[in-house]
Amino acid sequence: MIIQTKGITKIYNPNKIPVNALNGVDLQIEEGEFTAIVGPSGSGKTTLLNIIGGLDQATQGEVLIKGENISKMPDNQLIDFRKNNIGFVFQAYNLIPVLTAKENVGFVMLLQNRSKEERDQRVLELLQSVGLEDKVNKRPSELSGGQQQRVAVARALAPKPAFILADEPTANLDSVSTNNLLDIMARLNEEEKMTFIFSTHDQRVIDRARRVITLVDGKIASDQVKS
Amino acid sequence: MILIMAWRNIWRNPTRSWVVIAAIALGIWAAIFMSGFATGMMNSYVDGAISNIVGHIQIHHPSFQEDKETKYIISELDLLTEEIKNYNNLKAMSLRSIGTGMIASSKGARGIEIQGVDPDSEATVRQLDTKIIDGDYLNVEKRNPILISQRIADKLNVKIRSRVVLTFQDLEGEIISAAFRVNGIFDTKNNQFDEGHAFVLRSDLNRLLGADPNDAHEVGILLSEKEEIKNIVPQWASKFPSTKVEPYYIISPDLQLYESQMSSITMIYLVVILLALIFGIINTMLMTILERLRELGMLMAIGMNKVRVFLMIVLETFMLSFVGVPLGLLLGTLTISYFGQKGLNLSAFSESMQMYGMSDMVYFDLPAATYWQVPLLVGITALMASIYPAIKAIRLKPVEAIRKL
Numbered sequence: 001m002i003i004q005t006k007g008i009t010k011i012y013n014p015n016k017i018p019v020n021a022l023n024g025v026d027l028q029i030e031e032g033e034f035t036a037i038v039g040p041s042g043s044g045k046t047t048l049l050n051i052i053g054g055l056d057q058a059t060q061g062e063v064l065i066k067g068e069n070i071s072k073m074p075d076n077q078l079i080d081f082r083k084n085n086i087g088f089v090f091q092a093y094n095l096i097p098v099l100t101a102k103e104n105v106g107f108v109m110l111l112q113n114r115s116k117e118e119r120d121q122r123v124l125e126l127l128q129s130v131g132l133e134d135k136v137n138k139r140p141s142e143l144s145g146g147q148q149q150r151v152a153v154a155r156a157l158a159p160k161p162a163f164i165l166a167d168e169p170t171a172n173l174d175s176v177s178t179n180n181l182l183d184i185m186a187r188l189n190e191e192e193k194m195t196f197i198f199s200t201h202d203q204r205v206i207d208r209a210r211r212v213i214t215l216v217d218g219k220i221a222s223d224q225v226k227s
Numbered sequence: 228m229i230l231i232m233a234w235r236n237i238w239r240n241p242t243r244s245w246v247v248i249a250a251i252a253l254g255i256w257a258a259i260f261m262s263g264f265a266t267g268m269m270n271s272y273v274d275g276a277i278s279n280i281v282g283h284i285q286i287h288h289p290s291f292q293e294d295k296e297t298k299y300i301i302s303e304l305d306l307l308t309e310e311i312k313n314y315n316n317l318k319a320m321s322l323r324s325i326g327t328g329m330i331a332s333s334k335g336a337r338g339i340e341i342q343g344v345d346p347d348s349e350a351t352v353r354q355l356d357t358k359i360i361d362g363d364y365l366n367v368e369k370r371n372p373i374l375i376s377q378r379i380a381d382k383l384n385v386k387i388r389s390r391v392v393l394t395f396q397d398l399e400g401e402i403i404s405a406a407f408r409v410n411g412i413f414d415t416k417n418n419q420f421d422e423g424h425a426f427v428l429r430s431d432l433n434r435l436l437g438a439d440p441n442d443a444h445e446v447g448i449l450l451s452e453k454e455e456i457k458n459i460v461p462q463w464a465s466k467f468p469s470t471k472v473e474p475y476y477i478i479s480p481d482l483q484l485y486e487s488q489m490s491s492i493t494m495i496y497l498v499v500i501l502l503a504l505i506f507g508i509i510n511t512m513l514m515t516i517l518e519r520l521r522e523l524g525m526l527m528a529i530g531m532n533k534v535r536v537f538l539m540i541v542l543e544t545f546m547l548s549f550v551g552v553p554l555g556l557l558l559g560t561l562t563i564s565y566f567g568q569k570g571l572n573l574s575a576f577s578e579s580m581q582m583y584g585m586s587d588m589v590y591f592d593l594p595a596a597t598y599w600q601v602p603l604l605v606g607i608t609a610l611m612a613s614i615y616p617a618i619k620a621i622r623l624k625p626v627e628a629i630r631k632l
């Protein structure tokens with residue numbers, strides 16, 4: 001088990017107009033899963049992913065990553081924890097605009113002080129596997145939206161994190177790019193045994209997941225594993 | 228990589244960055260221009276004082292300057308002058324005997340220092356022969372000739388060939404008087420000096436003082452290299468312990484004060500200008516941070532720690548600030564070297580300039596210290612300007628920044 005949440009509650013603005021974004025979420029995720037968090041807009045998907053990813057703190061409850069409780073970790077330690085254990089793919093603005101695709105993919109590895117040889121090898125390998133070997137030296141502004149998301153997936157994967165969190169990674173993509181990105185994610189899940197957890201409200205994306213967790217009003221309404 | 232990112236970040240909004248860079252370059256240029264001008268003025272004053280009044284080095288009897296008593300004649304003068312003449316950086320030397328007393332005409336009297344000089348050698352040290360505006364320079368053929376300044380001539384209401392009476396103490400302490408005839412009237416443009424000095428022949432003054440024809444109270448020396456002063460002064464001082472050998476900056480401490488002030492004047496100008504620029508830099512950096520909230524949030528989300536984010540913002544500020552430095556220095560140096568050669572004509576203000584013993588043309592000069600002061604001060608400015616934006620950046624909460632997607 002790489003992720004375990006225990007009774008996560010999140011209340012925004014507790015002092016003004018409180019918003020109960022999550023109401024006691026218990027969740028377990030095993031290594032190698034390819035899981036979608038689905039639900040209508042405002043159901044708490046982003047909030048849940050942020051708390052699992054150590055970007056936000058739960059009002060109540062605990063998050064254990066590989067058995068380690070990150071709920072009370074101080075800020076600085078949490079940044080390092082994210083760097084070494086979690087890959088992130090956001091809906092947009094994933095990449096550093098002043099760096100090339102290659103530099104973006106190698107960025108987290110650089111923060112980890114990995115050697116240049118190790119980085120270069122891994123980065124080229126990943127850019128190849130997301131089909132962007134000819135865009136190595138392009139800046140994000142020279143890439144299409146789908147290509148940018150593929151670079152983001154490669155970047156998330158580069159430091160070999162425990163799992164990758166992707167919050168609506170296809171929300172801004174057309175259907176061809178969406179399929180393409182999901183193909184790549186599914187293949188990396190197979191080949192690299194990488195755990196993916198992604199949120200979406202797109203039925204075509206939901207269809208590709210092997211496990212579908214549905215949130216309604218901050219609660220898990222259903223949790224289905226396909227065979 | 229942080230370095231590369233910082234550098235590329237500056238150029239994301241080239242127009243805005245160039246405005247800051249140009250402002251810094253212009254600020255540096257302005258500071259250099261002003262300090263070059265001020266240094267040029269001071270050089271003109273100091274050089275004027277050296278060539279017209281003090282010379283590079285003066286030698287006296289150790290007690291002479293305190294009470295200016297005529298009995299304090301320089302001992303071993305022959306050995307001393309022999310030594311000086313053999314020094315290869317010697318440009319000119321003049322022996323002077325000096326009496327302090329009164330100059331009087333039928334219209335009035337004034338206190339004055341009477342300097343007995345040898346006309347030819349005195350002309351090589353203080354170009355007094357070129358400052359004659361009426362009559363002639365001292366002439367050994369004449370009997371008791373005297374040179375007085377225009378200002379004294381006006382006050383005593385005397386002209387060329389008028390008779391004036393000098394009254395002073397001789398070696399024995401007796402008060403003596405002697406009549407002199409005005410041979411020439413000079414104007415060095417330094418009012419203070421002009422009002423206090425008159426020149427006669429050394430042979431005449433020594434005869435009246437009851438001294439040997441060869442005696443002197445003062446040796447005035449000009450070197451061909453000003454920088455050699457500090458080397459030769461202690462050498463002569465130890466060789467002739469019964470005399471006092473002093474460079475111009477000891478004799479006229481105000482000259483040294485001016486010279487030393489020059490290096491701090493650039494500093495002052497720069498500090499004022501950079502203080503004004505600091506807010507522009509802070510503002511620019513805050514703008515770049517505001518525009519990049521999401522990006523900074525993303526960087527922290529994927530594991531860039533606060534130290535690195537802070538460093539990146541500080542580096543950006545530094546780079547932004549330093550691009551203008553070579554530009555400003557280059558512009559400034561070019562301007563200074565232009566006005567250093569051509570000079571700036573200030574004859575419109577010559578009245579007030581001459582009062583302070585300066586000439587009409589100002590030849591700009593730059594203290595060498597400027598070349599480390601400018602980068603140093605810009606560095607301090609950049610550091611101060613970067614701290615607030617950098618703190619702003621690390622205070623960001625990644626979730627909030629990313630929420631703005």
Ligand SMILES: Nc1ncnc2c1ncn2[C@@H]1O[C@H](COP(=O)(O)OP(=O)(O)O)[C@@H](O)[C@H]1O
Nearest residue numbers: 012013019021040041042043044045046047048
């Ligand atoms: N920073 C915030 N302050 C207040 N309310 C918030 C904040 N972020 C999210 N919410 C609220 O929390 C609920 C869940 O939001 P979110 O997790 O973004 O849902 P989803 O990603 O499924 O659309 C929504 O009602 C949303 O309005």
Ligand SMILES: [Mg+2]
Nearest residue numbers: 045046047168
């Ligand atoms: Mg969302």
